[in-house]
Amino acid sequence: MRRHLRLFLTAARFDLIEHARNRLATVLVALFIPSWISLAHAVIPSRTVTFRLRATGRLLEPAGNQITQITGAINAVTLITGFMMFAVTFNGGRFDRRLAMAGYPRVHLVLAKTTSLTLASATIAAYATAVIHIAWSPRQPVALAAALFCGAMTYGALGVVFGSLLRREVEGMFALVMTSLVDVGLQSPLASGGTGSAAVRLLPTYGTMQAATAAGFTRTLPPGELAVQILWFAGAALLGLLAFHRRTRDALTARPAVRLPWPPGRRQPVRPARATSAPR
Amino acid sequence: MRHAYGRREVLRGVDLLLRPGVLAGIVGENGAGKSTLLKILSGELRPQRGTLRHAGRFGYCPQDVVINDALTVRQHLEFFRVARGLPDLRHAGDVMDALRLTEYADERAGLLSGGTRQKLNLTLALMHDPQVLLLDEPYQGFDWDTYQRFWDLAARLRDAGRSVLVVSHLAYDADRLDESWRLQDGVLHPGTAVPA
Numbered sequence: 001m002r003r004h005l006r007l008f009l010t011a012a013r014f015d016l017i018e019h020a021r022n023r024l025a026t027v028l029v030a031l032f033i034p035s036w037i038s039l040a041h042a043v044i045p046s047r048t049v050t051f052r053l054r055a056t057g058r059l060l061e062p063a064g065n066q067i068t069q070i071t072g073a074i075n076a077v078t079l080i081t082g083f084m085m086f087a088v089t090f091n092g093g094r095f096d097r098r099l100a101m102a103g104y105p106r107v108h109l110v111l112a113k114t115t116s117l118t119l120a121s122a123t124i125a126a127y128a129t130a131v132i133h134i135a136w137s138p139r140q141p142v143a144l145a146a147a148l149f150c151g152a153m154t155y156g157a158l159g160v161v162f163g164s165l166l167r168r169e170v171e172g173m174f175a176l177v178m179t180s181l182v183d184v185g186l187q188s189p190l191a192s193g194g195t196g197s198a199a200v201r202l203l204p205t206y207g208t209m210q211a212a213t214a215a216g217f218t219r220t221l222p223p224g225e226l227a228v229q230i231l232w233f234a235g236a237a238l239l240g241l242l243a244f245h246r247r248t249r250d251a252l253t254a255r256p257a258v259r260l261p262w263p264p265g266r267r268q269p270v271r272p273a274r275a276t277s278a279p280r
Numbered sequence: 281m282r283h284a285y286g287r288r289e290v291l292r293g294v295d296l297l298l299r300p301g302v303l304a305g306i307v308g309e310n311g312a313g314k315s316t317l318l319k320i321l322s323g324e325l326r327p328q329r330g331t332l333r334h335a336g337r338f339g340y341c342p343q344d345v346v347i348n349d350a351l352t353v354r355q356h357l358e359f360f361r362v363a364r365g366l367p368d369l370r371h372a373g374d375v376m377d378a379l380r381l382t383e384y385a386d387e388r389a390g391l392l393s394g395g396t397r398q399k400l401n402l403t404l405a406l407m408h409d410p411q412v413l414l415l416d417e418p419y420q421g422f423d424w425d426t427y428q429r430f431w432d433l434a435a436r437l438r439d440a441g442r443s444v445l446v447v448s449h450l451a452y453d454a455d456r457l458d459e460s461w462r463l464q465d466g467v468l469h470p471g472t473a474v475p476a
Contacts, residue, residue, distance in 0.1 A: 010359065011359075014355060014359055017350060017355070018348065021388075022350075092348060094342075094346045097324075097346075098342075098346045101323060101340075103365065250323045251323045251326035252334070253323075
């Protein structure tokens with residue numbers, strides 16, 4: 001038990017150090033979140049926007065700048081956690097593999113990464129909620145923070161997926177920004193007036209948008225929408241796990257996923273590759 | 281063993297036995313398949329055909345420096361000490377002293393020079409006193425003194441009964457080796473008759 005705890009704590013400590021040394025992410029958290037949320041409040045007109053919240057069916061009439069602060073906060077927290085996790089996954093893939101092949105259990109590495117994503121998401125979501133709170137008082141600030149947290153976790157997991165699959169840094173940043181642009185843009189009540197299209201239910205932060213809007217302007221919280229968001233996180237995390245497993249596997253111990261009757265490009269059946277392993 | 285990338289067959293039947301207490305080398309031109317062979321020997325890559333057996337714990341130093349720029353040298357050693365379940369860093373300290381890396385213990389890897397990063401890359405491969413050492417161009421970026429110290433260290437490890445396999449595209453070091461092969465056309469040939 002102590003060994004497992006030591007393995008987990010060591011990996012979590014070094015993972016957090018790596019995140020803390022990501023200066024761009026730190027600057028984005030410190031400056032981008034308050035700037036974006038404050039500008040949204042100052043620049044967007046305060047006249048009311050009428051739209052129907054899908055989750056509750058209620059007609060809402062919030063101030064335009066307040067609903068923009070919520071969509072802006074979702075945009076900011078998801079992009080920042082997505083970027084943070086993309087950066088560590090993209091840059092650290094081979095290092096993780098070296099650690100795993102040196103004997104570090106991959107379960108502990110994954111748990112450590114999940115822990116640092118959880119801490120980062122919680123901190124950023126609480127910070128964004130506090131910044132919104134300076135301008136006006138959301139009806140349910142804790143629920144608003146929880147909704148932002150779930151969205152941040154989802155994009156963090158998507159960052160891991162992009163970091164594992166894409167080959168160039170610019171591809172990952174483009175994928176994250178475009179995903180967020182389409183995702184939040186199509187759902188924004190300001191732009192769509194609360195579109196009636198069912199397609200928005202499939203977007204990655206649908207649950208977060210519905211729960212955050214309900215938390216901001218009503219006294220009810222739609223638990224089903226948060227559950228949808230958690231499902232999105234679970235799906236993205238599963239993809240991230242599969243990618244991590246594939247990238248860190250040891251050819252000396254791993255069995256091929258599909259055993260071909262003969263190697264690619266050969267007609268004759270041959271003896272399959274075999275290897276034995278020893279501790280490294 | 282055999283291995284191909286698409287239709288390009290890189291290894292066409294390599295047989296290699298690395299005995300204890302031997303300092304061996306494989307040389308070959310760029311793209312001859314040396315790194316592919318070492319990746320297979322280390323478990324990074326699965327051969328399409330062939331059998332591989334390791335009789336003891338081994339250390340692999342990849343050609344590219346695989347370290348974490350955000351962590352210090354000391355943090356790297358601690359991370360891998362826990363990974364390998366080592367009680368202490370005694371052997372790592374010896375390797376660091378031999379390579380003159382100790383003075384950089386508290387420096388972040390991202391701020392180290394190319395040669396010093398390679399020293400850390402090598403130390404991570406040797407810190408658990410492996411019985412078999414697989415080293416892919418391990419002295420890239422070393423200055424002349426460090427290069428000499430590396431060979432002294434390799435010879436000491438060989439004398440202590442370790443198997444050391446060094447892969448290089450140069451043949452300068454042939455006289456330092458007990459056994460050597462040339463990788464050409466996907467097959468190992470005895471000797472090092474390759475232009476340096």
